[in-house]
Amino acid sequence: MAEREKLIEIKDLQITFGHGRKKFVAVDHVNFDIYKGETFSLVGESGSGKTTIGRAITRINPTSGGEILFKGRKINGRIPKELDLEVIKKCQMIFQDPMASLNERAKVDYIISEGLLNHHLYKDDADREAKVQKALREVGLLPEFASRFPHEFSGGQRQRIGIARALVMEPEFIVADEPISALDVSIRAQVLNLLNRLKKDRGLTYLFIAHDLSVVRFISDRIAVISKGRIVELAEAEELFLNPLHPYTKALLSAVPMPDPRMEKKKKLLVYDPSMHDYSVDKPVWEEIKEGHFVYGNQKELEEYRKEVK
Amino acid sequence: MMEQKNVILSAKDVEIQFSLRGKKLNAIRKCSLDLYEGETLAIVGESGSGKSVFTKSFVGMLDANGSITGGEIMFEGKDIAKYTKEKEWLTIRGKKIAMVMQDPMTSLNPLKKIGKQIQESIELHQGIKGEAAKKMALEMLEKVGIPNPEKRYNQYPHEFSGGMRQRVVIAIAVACRPQILICDEPTTALDVTIQAQILDLIRHLQEELKMTVIYITHDLGVVANVADRVAVMYAGQIVEYGTVEEIFYDPWHPYTWALLSALPQLGVKGEDLPTIEGTPPNLFNEIKGDAFAPRNKQALAIDFVKEPPFFKVSETHQAKTWYLDPRAPKIEQPPAVRMLRQQMRERG
Numbered sequence A: 001m002a003e004r005e006k007l008i009e010i011k012d013l014q015i016t017f018g019h020g021r022k023k024f025v026a027v028d029h030v031n032f033d034i035y036k037g038e039t040f041s042l043v044g045e046s047g048s049g050k051t052t053i054g055r056a057i058t059r060i061n062p063t064s065g066g067e068i069l070f071k072g073r074k075i076n077g078r079i080p081k082e083l084d085l086e087v088i089k090k091c092q093m094i095f096q097d098p099m100a101s102l103n104e105r106a107k108v109d110y111i112i113s114e115g116l117l118n119h120h121l122y123k124d125d126a127d128r129e130a131k132v133q134k135a136l137r138e139v140g141l142l143p144e145f146a147s148r149f150p151h152e153f154s155g156g157q158r159q160r161i162g163i164a165r166a167l168v169m170e171p172e173f174i175v176a177d178e179p180i181s182a183l184d185v186s187i188r189a190q191v192l193n194l195l196n197r198l199k200k201d202r203g204l205t206y207l208f209i210a211h212d213l214s215v216v217r218f219i220s221d222r223i224a225v226i227s228k229g230r231i232v233e234l235a236e237a238e239e240l241f242l243n244p245l246h247p248y249t250k251a252l253l254s255a256v257p258m259p260d261p262r263m264e265k266k267k268k269l270l271v272y273d274p275s276m277h278d279y280s281v282d283k284p285v286w287e288e289i290k291e292g293h294f295v296y297g298n299q300k301e302l303e304e305y306r307k308e309v310k
Numbered sequence B: 001m002m003e004q005k006n007v008i009l010s011a012k013d014v015e016i017q018f019s020l021r022g023k024k025l026n027a028i029r030k031c032s033l034d035l036y037e038g039e040t041l042a043i044v045g046e047s048g049s050g051k052s053v054f055t056k057s058f059v060g061m062l063d064a065n066g067s068i069t070g071g072e073i074m075f076e077g078k079d080i081a082k083y084t085k086e087k088e089w090l091t092i093r094g095k096k097i098a099m100v101m102q103d104p105m106t107s108l109n110p111l112k113k114i115g116k117q118i119q120e121s122i123e124l125h126q127g128i129k130g131e132a133a134k135k136m137a138l139e140m141l142e143k144v145g146i147p148n149p150e151k152r153y154n155q156y157p158h159e160f161s162g163g164m165r166q167r168v169v170i171a172i173a174v175a176c177r178p179q180i181l182i183c184d185e186p187t188t189a190l191d192v193t194i195q196a197q198i199l200d201l202i203r204h205l206q207e208e209l210k211m212t213v214i215y216i217t218h219d220l221g222v223v224a225n226v227a228d229r230v231a232v233m234y235a236g237q238i239v240e241y242g243t244v245e246e247i248f249y250d251p252w253h254p255y256t257w258a259l260l261s262a263l264p265q266l267g268v269k270g271e272d273l274p275t276i277e278g279t280p281p282n283l284f285n286e287i288k289g290d291a292f293a294p295r296n297k298q299a300l301a302i303d304f305v306k307e308p309p310f311f312k313v314s315e316t317h318q319a320k321t322w323y324l325d326p327r328a329p330k331i332e333q334p335p336a337v338r339m340l341r342q343q344m345r346e347r348g
Helices: A050-057 A081-090 A108-119 A125-138 A143-147 A155-167 A185-202 A213-219 A237-242 A247-255 A261-266 A299-309 B051-056 B086-090 B114-126 B130-143 B149-153 B162-174 B192-209 B220-226 B244-249 B254-261 B335-347
Strands: A006-017 A024-035 A039-043 A065-070 A091-094 A173-177 A205-210 A222-227 A230-236 A285-290 A293-297 B007-020 B023-036 B040-044 B066-075 B097-100 B180-184 B212-217 B229-234 B237-243 B311-314 B317-319
Touching: A006 A050, A006 A205, A024 A039, A024 A050, A024 A205, A024 A230, A039 A050, A039 A213, A050 A065, A050 A091, A050 A173, A050 A205, A081 A091, A081 A108, A091 A155, A108 A125, A108 A143, A108 A155, A125 A143, A125 A155, A155 A185, A185 A205, A185 A213, A185 B254, A205 A213, A213 A222, A213 A237, A222 A237, A222 A247, A230 A237, A230 A247, A247 B192, A261 B220, A261 B244, A261 B335, A285 A299, A293 A299, B007 B051, B023 B051, B023 B066, B023 B212, B023 B229, B023 B237, B040 B051, B040 B220, B051 B180, B051 B212, B097 B162, B114 B130, B114 B149, B114 B162, B130 B149, B130 B162, B162 B192, B180 B192, B192 B220, B212 B220, B220 B244, B229 B244, B229 B254, B237 B244, B237 B254, B244 B335, B254 B335
Parallel strands: A039 A205, A039 A222, A091 A173, A173 A205, B040 B212, B040 B229, B097 B180, B180 B212
Antiparallel strands: A006 A024, A006 A065, A222 A230, A230 A293, A285 A293, B007 B023, B007 B066, B229 B237, B237 B317, B311 B317
16 A cells, blocks of 8 residues: 555645634645545535635635645645646646536537647647547537537536537546536446546545545445534545444534445434533544544553554 | 325326427326325336326426326326416425426526525415524434534535535425425435435435425435335336335346446346347337337237236236236346345345
8 A cells, every 4th residue: 555656645724714803714634645546535514624625726715724635745835837837737627516517508529528628738720629539429429519608518517528629628526516416326337437447547536525425335445424514534445334433424424324224124224413522631632543544532542442453 | 115005196097298399299198106195105217208208297397398188197186187276286396296397506596695584485375474484494404313403504605515405405395394295306416325315315304204205316225215106107108116125126127237237236246237129119109019128128029019918916016018918928027136036035
């Protein structure tokens, strides 16, 4: 594990909105690394700050503390212009709602090539068209769709257009912000398969943001659970499901609906109450409790987690 | 499940058409359904399968260009499919059959206080006015688990979170003690943790108020959690129905198979999830044979020629597929279904 190349490193990241008395801490001292070629998932409720982290990596939201490193170079805060452009090209984003994230007045051709146009990443018009068509084919759409408008497509097809728009820039890293939450069950499977195939073919790395743990298990290599701007647990996908330690992770797991009626009817819903932690004297730390399995807690809690984990 | 089953609502061969640009769209094609008192029925299917339209016809909420063109819907001894006037519908809608819509962001009036919106429904349907109605509205707020009802009564929808708003919508729906509550994707717009709470709330209210609940959803996880019985819809028809255990552990319609197999929860990591290729049929055209056949890789020759009837699997379980005909070749259920059944047996 130690040998693996780190593509993204997040060190003590802090993001706040507003100033003075109205200051709101959205992301609070967050640390994690994303290795090249893996799917790293960030799971939490709405308002937990998961999207904010994704947006900070793609330089949409400014940060107020800490560091984000892309291939070992700092990419948050003030950075040289060339690096800024490189990050914009190499880190792309896929959005949640395919109904809202495409320009209704633009043809698919323009939507996909907008990034190319902005950065002049093509030799001539024929080259640009070829790139658009290649991207369309890669996501399983027909090249002639380029001349159509978004409203002519179904939800699944629109999400594919959103993916093609990210792919055409030839990124290394993609932030997928709840890419399947707004889709129908049958289309979800298609989009997940597509993301997995692209990962294999192109060696992509994903940051997958979601609120549904069950979907995330299928697609991710590692999962981080985030609550109120803090990552409370991080582990490999299977490990997290077998050995959930933090009470918030357990609560999330208990809320996930499983397609198994007998299991569902027996299930007990756990509710997470943040006031259960007494951090007044014993300060909490971020600790590796087992190889690759991190959890946030104070010494007393960590002691219990150690007993539990085996 | 209940021992003695009283049918509370019975739909027989319902057909619903919409006229669009001079053409007729057959949204519901001969749908039959018996709803038993006190049960929870889930209707599942893709978007466009007609699950919303079908249930909207129970409360007369079809769009202006749509109408029930055939069949009957019997409720309290009357055929409500024959209702045409708004006045007739008002004796049922909201009062006896109420609906909870998908998106709590759009189903509340942003300019009116929460309390007034609940009160409005009580005043309209129950003839209780003024202070008495306000008292009831406060009771309702408390019942759906909104803390501090006195203060919340005077707040506007934008001051509520998504989950709280959905609680208000539920309060409005159950304020008049309906016999049937139709929940149209009540939790799709919500977080998983909130979703679990809302499902729990509906379950409690159902027990307390002795309601019959219809869930419309495409999330099979939710179905497994709440339903007693399940009806699977495709292209304007119910293709399979049975108890929740029969549908999950022993389904027979290839469409039910495909829906279950496509779930990421049942997928094998590193392998592709089985997907449903193609798109649902165009309902402007007449459909020949089994509507799902063009998307079914294991379709039989007869599927393209003749529409299958319902075959009985058990007293409570029927599926509309030729696979169950004694003359059909033996076709095995897909791996995801076999896995579910095996897991169930292992756990006992």
